[in-house]
Amino acid sequence: MSIYLTQKMPTIICRLASICGQLLLLLALLCQLPAHAAIENAASISAALSGDSVEALDEDNAEPAPATSDSVAEMPEIIEPSSEPDPPPIISGESTNNAQIETTPTPQKDNDIRQRITGIFSEIDGLQAVNVSVTQGVVTLTGETPNEKKAQQAINLTNRLTDVVTVEDRINRTLDVQDNVTTVYQGLKAQVTNLVKALPLLLVGIVLFALVTWFGSWLSNRKNMWQRLTPNPFVAELLAQTIKVIFIIFGLILALSLIGAETVLGTLLGGAGVIGIAVGFAVKDTIENYIASLMLSIRQPFRARDHIVINGQEGIVVRLTSRATILMTLDGNQLRIPNAEVFKGTILNYTKNPERRFTFELGVDANDDPLAAIKVGLDAIHQLAFVLDEPKAIAVITNVGDSNIILEFQIWVDQSETDFSKARSIAIRETKHALENEGFSLPEPIYRLRFNHKLEQAFEQMPQNNTTSGATLTTTVPSATSSNQVPSSTDDKDKEQAKARAKTILQGRSASDVLDARPDDKLMEKVEQEIAENSDETDLLNNNSPQE
Numbered sequence: 007m008s009i010y011l012t013q014k015m016p017t018i019i020c021r022l023a024s025i026c027g028q029l030l031l032l033l034a035l036l037c038q039l040p041a042h043a044a045i046e047n048a049a050s051i052s053a054a055l056s057g058d059s060v061e062a063l064d065e066d067n068a069e070p071a072p073a074t075s076d077s078v079a080e081m082p083e084i085i086e087p088s089s090e091p092d093p094p095p096i097i098s099g100e101s102t103n104n105a106q107i108e109t110t111p112t113p114q115k116d117n118d119i120r121q122r123i124t125g126i127f128s129e130i131d132g133l134q135a136v137n138v139s140v141t142q143g144v145v146t147l148t149g150e151t152p153n154e155k156k157a158q159q160a161i162n163l164t165n166r167l168t169d170v171v172t173v174e175d176r177i178n179r180t181l182d183v184q185d186n187v188t189t190v191y192q193g194l195k196a197q198v199t200n201l202v203k204a205l206p207l208l209l210v211g212i213v214l215f216a217l218v219t220w221f222g223s224w225l226s227n228r229k230n231m232w233q234r235l236t237p238n239p240f241v242a243e244l245l246a247q248t249i250k251v252i253f254i255i256f257g258l259i260l261a262l263s264l265i266g267a268e269t270v271l272g273t274l275l276g277g278a279g280v281i282g283i284a285v286g287f288a289v290k291d292t293i294e295n296y297i298a299s300l301m302l303s304i305r306q307p308f309r310a311r312d313h314i315v316i317n318g319q320e321g322i323v324v325r326l327t328s329r330a331t332i333l334m335t336l337d338g339n340q341l342r343i344p345n346a347e348v349f350k351g352t353i354l355n356y357t358k359n360p361e362r363r364f365t366f367e368l369g370v371d372a373n374d375d376p377l378a379a380i381k382v383g384l385d386a387i388h389q390l391a392f393v394l395d396e397p398k399a400i401a402v403i404t405n406v407g408d409s410n411i412i413l414e415f416q417i418w419v420d421q422s423e424t425d426f427s428k429a430r431s432i433a434i435r436e437t438k439h440a441l442e443n444e445g446f447s448l449p450e451p452i453y454r455l456r457f458n459h460k461l462e463q464a465f466e467q468m469p470q471n472n473t474t475s476g477a478t479l480t481t482t483v484p485s486a487t488s489s490n491q492v493p494s495s496t497d498d499k500d501k502e503q504a505k506a507r508a509k510t511i512l513q514g515r516s517a518s519d520v521l522d523a524r525p526d527d528k529l530m531e532k533v534e535q536e537i538a539e540n541s542d543e544t545d546l547l548n549n550n551s552p553q554e
Contacts, residue, residue: 115169116140123164130163132156132189136177138164143171150178152189204265211261218260222253241303243544291346298349299328303546306553308355310537310545311530313421315354316343322529324536327543334533360422361394364430368437369410371447376403376411379446383415386440387433392424392523393417410449425525432523442501 120140127133133156136149145164151157157177164173201208226249232242303326308314312323314333321333321341331348333341343351356362370379380401387399397418405412415437419429441448457465512520 111142116143119143119145119167119169122167126163127160130159131192133160136160143169144174145170145172146174146176148176148178150180152180152182154179207265211264214264215257215261218257219254222250222257225253226250241300244300295329295344295346298345299326299546302326302331302345302349306547307353308547309357309549309553310547311533312355312357314356316348317351319343322533323547324533325543325545326547328546329543332536334529334536336529338529338532340536356421360420361397361418362421362426363397363416363418364426364433365414365416366430366434366437367404367412367414368434368441369407369412369448370441371449372406372409372411374411374446376413379411379441380413382440382444382446383413383437386436387415387417390429390433390436390523392419392429393433394419419523421525423525424523429523432521 117140120138123138123140123145127136127138132152136147136151139146139148147160147164151160157175157179160177161173161175164170226246229242229246232246235245236242308323310323310325314321314323316331316333319333319335319341321335324332324334324340326332326345328345330342330344333343335341368383370376380403384399384401387393393399399415399417401413401415403411404414415433417429417433419426438448
């Protein structure tokens with residue numbers, strides 16, 4: 007029994023498939039589907055199942071299931087396939103109509119399509135010479151057009167008809183000079199005519215744009231108003247320029263809306279966006295510098311006349327512009343540093359805290375007491391008028407060398423009233439003289455020379471005075487001396503002469519200038535002249551703005 011079911015299983019499956027196909031056909035008819043869709047579905051199902059169904063019926067000698075009258079009526083048309091299927095239509099045009107194709111075209115529809123297309127072409131310049139022929143819904147366009155644009159227009163218009171299956175393009179592009187020039191001339195003539203008609207409206211739009219733009223410019227020039235809104239001059243200028251740009255764009259929108267050209271505005275804004283991105287990458291450094299100027303104007307890290315150091319560049323601040331920070335160097339030269347470097351750089355402001363410390367080192371003999379030397383040096387330093395009592399001047403031992411002890415003196419001055427370099431120079435001089443006057447020596451490097459033993463004996467045996475050929479040789483055998491040996495009389499005499507000479511020179515008429523530690527006014531006068539000069543660039547430094 008199982009073997010019999012196995013052999014009959016294909017037959018049963020084919021019969022069930024045939025019954026399902028007929029049921030689907032009945033459901034399609036009952037649901038009132040489009041006739042051509044139902045026929046096409048039934049034909050595809052019947053074609054797929056016809057071979058197997060007939061073979062199954064022959065094996066079982068059974069009768070097929072009864073069909074309805076509608077299905078029988080349609081069956082001859084469905085199940086009679088042609089021996090050779092029709093080849094697919096050849097499409098010559100670039101575009102086709104994607105609508106569903108009817109199963110039973112009629113000559114009447116072809117005639118209607120041809121008349122409709124011919125009527126449309128007769129009303130369009132350049133398409134009157136196009137001939138139309140329609141067969142089975144396939145439209146063939148022949149004839150002539152002056153250029154490719156007109157040919158594509160004919161094809162596109164033809165494809166818009168619902169009953170067109172496809173369009174075959176056989177149009178000849180003549181590219182005739184007269185026809186093309188005439189078309190362009192007529193188009194330009196029409197545009198000029200429309201422009202002349204629109205001149206009054208265009209003039210009204212221009213006047214409206216000019217009025218709105220003028221009002222925006224007038225409003226942005228009210229500097230006092232913007233400065234009252236924000237104390238920062240750079241932010242005030244930025245707000246004024248922003249308001250001006252907003253009014254320009256608003257006036258442009260009003261003018262284009264008045265003449266009905268809103269699409270132009272969209273095109274302009276789109277193009278401006280693309281150009282803005284390209285320009286942004288091209289001027290990246292400039293934009294970075296501009297943003298740095300904005301941040302510096304808000305933070306105000308320094309003021310005018312401040313003595314600062316920016317990344318090793320030292321000078322006195324003259325002004326801060328939207329592009330650079332201008333300094334007056336201590337040499338009297340103008341220095342411009344881009345604000346991007348200033349914003350990212352290290353800023354040392356000497357003026358922020360007027361109290362400033364300088365240091366210097368002096369070495370005393372290794373056998374001297376360093377604390378006593380420190381006391382002598384500090385006593386001399388405290389007698390200087392520019393040295394501050396608070397913070398207090400101190401001295402420390404920094405190093406013990408081969409032949410001396412290094413002392414470091416740390417002294418505070420008010421740099422707003424004292425020239426830093428002059429004060430350090432005078433302090434070093436006074437400390438050195440004080441140590442020497444108290445008997446402390448400032449030794450130079452000492453070198454010890456060693457001779458072999460025989461040479462030393464030879465020097466000892468040599469006579470004190472040896473005269474040869476009228477020359478006199480005097481040899482003195484060096485004796486051992488201590489490192490704190492008292493200076494010879496020759497050295498003392500040289501020092502006394504040097505002190506006397508210095509005293510005579512320093513009593514001259516201009517000696518007070520050498521010993522004066524006050525800052526030079528010439529540099530500050532030059533800075534004031536630079537600040538007072540009128541500049542096209544706005545100074546972003548403002549004493550009313552908060553400083554970080």
